[in-house]
Amino acid sequence: MLSLGINTATNYLGIGLAEDGQIISDLNITVDQSHNKRLLPGIKYSLDQQGIKLEDIDIIGAVVGPGSFTGLRIALATVKAFGLINKFEFVPISSLDTLVPNIERQGYYLPMLDARRKRVYTAIYQGGFSLPDTGRISYDSAIKVARLPAYLAEYTTDSSQEIIFSGPGAIYYQDKLKEIFADSKFDYSITDGYENTGQGGRIARLAYYYYDKGLIANIRDITPEYLKKPQAEINWQRQQKEENQDG
Numbered sequence: 001m002l003s004l005g006i007n008t009a010t011n012y013l014g015i016g017l018a019e020d021g022q023i024i025s026d027l028n029i030t031v032d033q034s035h036n037k038r039l040l041p042g043i044k045y046s047l048d049q050q051g052i053k054l055e056d057i058d059i060i061g062a063v064v065g066p067g068s069f070t071g072l073r074i075a076l077a078t079v080k081a082f083g084l085i086n087k088f089e090f091v092p093i094s095s096l097d098t099l100v101p102n103i104e105r106q107g108y109y110l111p112m113l114d115a116r117r118k119r120v121y122t123a124i125y126q127g128g129f130s131l132p133d134t135g136r137i138s139y140d141s142a143i144k145v146a147r148l149p150a151y152l153a154e155y156t157t158d159s160s161q162e163i164i165f166s167g168p169g170a171i172y173y174q175d176k177l178k179e180i181f182a183d184s185k186f187d188y189s190i191t192d193g194y195e196n197t198g199q200g201g202r203i204a205r206l207a208y209y210y211y212d213k214g215l216i217a218n219i220r221d222i223t224p225e226y227l228k229k230p231q232a233e234i235n236w237q238r239q240q241k242e243e244n245q246d247g
Contacts (some may be wrong), residue, residue: 002052003059003211004043005203008035008075009067009095010113010168015042016200017050021208025050026201028198035074036201043078046200054086061091061207065225066121066140067113072224083219090209090219094140096123097132099167099203104130107162108152112169115142118176120147121227124155127164131209142227145173147183163188 003021007014011032017025025046031038047054051145060082062075075160099111109125121142137157154162164184165177172188181188210216 001058001208002056003061003204003207004057005077005205005207006039006043006060006062006075006202007095007098007200007203008039009063010064010071013038013042014115014200014203015046016202016204017046017052018201018204018208021205022203023132023201026199028199035071039074039078054082057086057088059089059091059207059211061093061203063203064222065093065095066093066115066142066227067095069224069226072226073243076222076224080219089211089216090222091210091215092217092222093203093206093210094225096121096122096140096167097206098199100125100132103127103132103135107164108156109135109164110148110165112165112167112173114169114172115227118146119144120173122169124174132206133210133213133215140225140227145176146180148177149180149186152186159185164191165189166191
């Protein structure tokens with residue numbers, strides 16, 4: 001089975017292809033805010049390089065959040081458009097799952113994306129499993145970086161296990177992590193480098209295995225999982241509140 005993976009949740013555009021769970025294409029580009037200009041050409045390029053047509057794809061896995069408000073909408077709108085003319089199974093994937101592709105080593109895994117205002121999107125995974133969804137022990141959350149020790153204490157039971165932070169948020173807040181965990185009972189490490197980009201091939205691979213476990217959804221019913229309101233909506237509500245107070 002052929003699976004297509006799409007990630008527009010961050011400033012990386014990830015597009016990947018896998019055949020029966022084996023990655024055959026992995027395209028990752030830093031695009032900032034231009035997902036809308038690069039997504040379709042990137043998909044076409046990836047398919048053409050493998051001699052595959054869109055109608056040959058059996059499974060599409062796309063990151064549905066958390067992440068960029070605009071980026072998530074672009075990916076889901078594109079996949080929904082594909083669904084009007086092609087038949088495929090859709091697998092929604094958390095952006096945090098893409099940042100912990102291999103959790104077979106023991107420990108607690110915390111992938112992170114920057115949620116701004118000194119907050120991160122994160123979840124906790126227990127090591128010792130082959131797939132992220134199996135090891136997941138908490139829902140995706142947007143929490144303050146300073147609350148991470150309390151968050152860990154709430155969901156974990158073995159303080160002797162190492163904490164493995166990963167993702168762009170872990171890199172961005174690495175100095176803060178060192179500060180707040182300096183006197184903590186937890187030992188920790190920070191994964192850096194290419195592992196933090198959320199590769200397209202990784203998503204295509206996850207889509208195949210998640211499909212095999214029945215973790216599919218109707219693309220028509222899927223909406224982005226934001227976890228928090230868009231900044232534009234927050235600003236508008238603040239403005240309305242101030243105008244009402246002035247009135």
